[in-house]
Amino acid sequence: MLYAGxxxxxxxxxxxxxxxxxxxxxxxxxxxxxxEPCLRADAARNRARLLEAAARLVAERGAxxxxxxxxxxxxxxxxxTVFRRFGDRTxxxxxxxxxxxxxxxxxFLAGPPPLGPGAPPVERLRAFGRAMLRRSAxxxxxxxxxxxxxxxxxxxxxxxxxxxxxxxxxxxxxPEADCELLSYTLMGQLDPAxxxxxxxxxGIPLARLEDAWIALVDRVAxxxxxx
Amino acid sequence: MLYAGxxxxxxxxxxxxxxxxxxxxxxxxxxxxxxEPCLRADAARNRARLLEAAARLVAERGAxxxxxxxxxxxxxxxxxTVFRRFGDRTxxxxxxxxxxxxxxxxxFLAGPPPLGPGAPPVERLRAFGRAMLRRSAxxxxxxxxxxxxxxxxxxxxxxxxxxxxxxxxxxxxxPEADCELLSYTLMGQLDPAxxxxxxxxxGIPLARLEDAWIALVDRVAxxxxxx
DNA sequence: AAGAAACTGGACCGTGGTCCGGTTAGAGTG
DNA sequence: CACTCTAACCGGACCACGGTCCAGTTTCTT
Numbered sequence: 001m002l003y004a005g006x007x008x009x010x011x012x013x014x015x016x017x018x019x020x021x022x023x024x025x026x027x028x029x030x031x032x033x034x035x036e037p038c039l040r041a042d043a044a045r046n047r048a049r050l051l052e053a054a055a056r057l058v059a060e061r062g063a064x065x066x067x068x069x070x071x072x073x074x075x076x077x078x079x080x081t082v083f084r085r086f087g088d089r090t091x092x093x094x095x096x097x098x099x100x101x102x103x104x105x106x107x108f109l110a111g112p113p114p115l116g117p118g119a120p121p122v123e124r125l126r127a128f129g130r131a132m133l134r135r136s137a138x139x140x141x142x143x144x145x146x147x148x149x150x151x152x153x154x155x156x157x158x159x160x161x162x163x164x165x166x167x168x169x170x171x172x173x174x175p176e177a178d179c180e181l182l183s184y185t186l187m188g189q190l191d192p193a194x195x196x197x198x199x200x201x202x203g204i205p206l207a208r209l210e211d212a213w214i215a216l217v218d219r220v221a222x223x224x225x226x227x
Numbered sequence: 228m229l230y231a232g233x234x235x236x237x238x239x240x241x242x243x244x245x246x247x248x249x250x251x252x253x254x255x256x257x258x259x260x261x262x263e264p265c266l267r268a269d270a271a272r273n274r275a276r277l278l279e280a281a282a283r284l285v286a287e288r289g290a291x292x293x294x295x296x297x298x299x300x301x302x303x304x305x306x307x308t309v310f311r312r313f314g315d316r317t318x319x320x321x322x323x324x325x326x327x328x329x330x331x332x333x334x335f336l337a338g339p340p341p342l343g344p345g346a347p348p349v350e351r352l353r354a355f356g357r358a359m360l361r362r363s364a365x366x367x368x369x370x371x372x373x374x375x376x377x378x379x380x381x382x383x384x385x386x387x388x389x390x391x392x393x394x395x396x397x398x399x400x401x402p403e404a405d406c407e408l409l410s411y412t413l414m415g416q417l418d419p420a421x422x423x424x425x426x427x428x429x430g431i432p433l434a435r436l437e438d439a440w441i442a443l444v445d446r447v448a449x450x451x452x453x454x
Numbered sequence: 455a456a457g458a459a460a461c462t463g464g465a466c467c468g469t470g471g472t473c474c475g476g477t478t479a480g481a482g483t484g
Numbered sequence: 485c486a487c488t489c490t491a492a493c494c495g496g497a498c499c500a501c502g503g504t505c506c507a508g509t510t511t512c513t514t
């Protein structure tokens with residue numbers, strides 16, 4: 001099992017990953033064929049071993065067990081190496097999710113309708129929510145664990161890409177609205193932490209979340225479903 | 228300066244604060260006259276000193292400087308005492324915010340319109356968003372620092388109260404909708420972390436956030452503002 | 455072969471959180 | 485009021501983890 005990398009080449013040390021101010025251009029394809037940008041042979045090998053070890057830890061003992069030290073030990077590698085490669089814990093977890101993330105991006109950017117281009121925007125937005133909800137339902141532990149603390153929640157590049165996609169669709173549906181801000185609102189309903197809270201802690205079935213998403217999209221699109 | 232406490236009596240030790248499964252009843256007035264439930268004299272004194280010390284640290288060196296050890300030292304108290312009293316770091320920060328929180332709750336539960344009862348629900352909802360945005364704009368550091376990590380974000384009692392209020396208003400406005408879930412969505416737009424990201428990191432002025440809130444409420448209420 | 459750039463690993467630090475032996479407030483009793 | 489008893493409280497030693505640093509090693513280039 002191989003994972004793609006979203007780390008670019010890392011200078012000396014203290015420059016893990018830049019916030020990416022304006023990810024106006026969607027990535028995907030930038031570093032897709034070349035799984036390892038320009039990594040030295042030993043570095044690439046260690047990187048692979050670390051991801052493999054981390055994945056094993058997640059599978060066997062849950063995301064909480066993915067301690068930086070545990071991963072390092074399981075990969076027979078020094079702790080510093082883990083940090084150098086992935087920046088911090090979030091970075092490592094994010095890298096673990098990278099594979100499915102890329103697949104998902106490909107699906108809504110270039111896949112078949114209704115998720116991909118070809119269907120009317122409202123239709124695509126509905127499908128997007130459904131897909132997000134289902135994807136988050138699996139991988140929930142990891143998604144939660146990968147979430148950084150408060151101030152950086154909205155700087156995650158992957159999330160920015162998703163949100164931007166929503167904004168683009170919204171502009172086609174309700175051009176007169178503040179689609180940028182509206183996209184944040186809609187994305188809020190698909191937040192892994194919220195999904196976890198509603199399903200695990202309040203026992204709300206996923207189907208109801210999907211219905212709520214559809215209703216929300218309709219409401220925003222200006223066609224109240226039952227009013 | 229005295230702060231109200233939202234900690235109930237704490238049994239032996241490892242029971243900091245219960246999740247409060249169904250906060251259907253709004254608090255406010257439960258432990259309002261009695262600032263300290265049944266706290267022993269020395270405990271109450273230490274509690275006050277701790278809050279005072281924490282507030283001083285925030286004022287002088289920012290929320291990041293509020294280390295549990297630093298607070299303990301500044302209050303000339305043992306570290307264990309801080310944890311016993313407030314459960315964890317978020318608990319301490321939450322207690323610091325408690326005063327303004329209570330004031331805010333009082334304002335929309337029993338204050339003058341349009342925030343309080345008396346105005347039509349849509350009007351109250353608009354006012355609620357405005358008030359939240361402005362309140363979060365001050366206190367932003369504290370609000371951010373007080374936010375617990377991913378899985379517990381939605382279990383904060385104070386947030387639950389606010390969200391519940393929104394749900395109640397929504398039920399009066401769009402009874403046919405899934406107001407429970409809709410309230411989560413609306414609250415998402417008022418999340419301190421989002422506000423911080425938009426204003427501090429993307430330079431979006433608060434006024435635009437307020438406009439977006441109004442527009443969102445109108446949209447949800449089924450009366451598209453310009454369509 | 456040799457030099458430079460990149461990588462490695464583990465010692466080190468600060469912080470959040472736990473534990474438990476010792477201390478004290480304050481109620482009950484005479 | 486003095487004494488005693490107990491539950492609650494206190495404090496700081498202790499642990500685990502995330503994150504940093506840097507001296508020594510390895511890879512790649514020329």
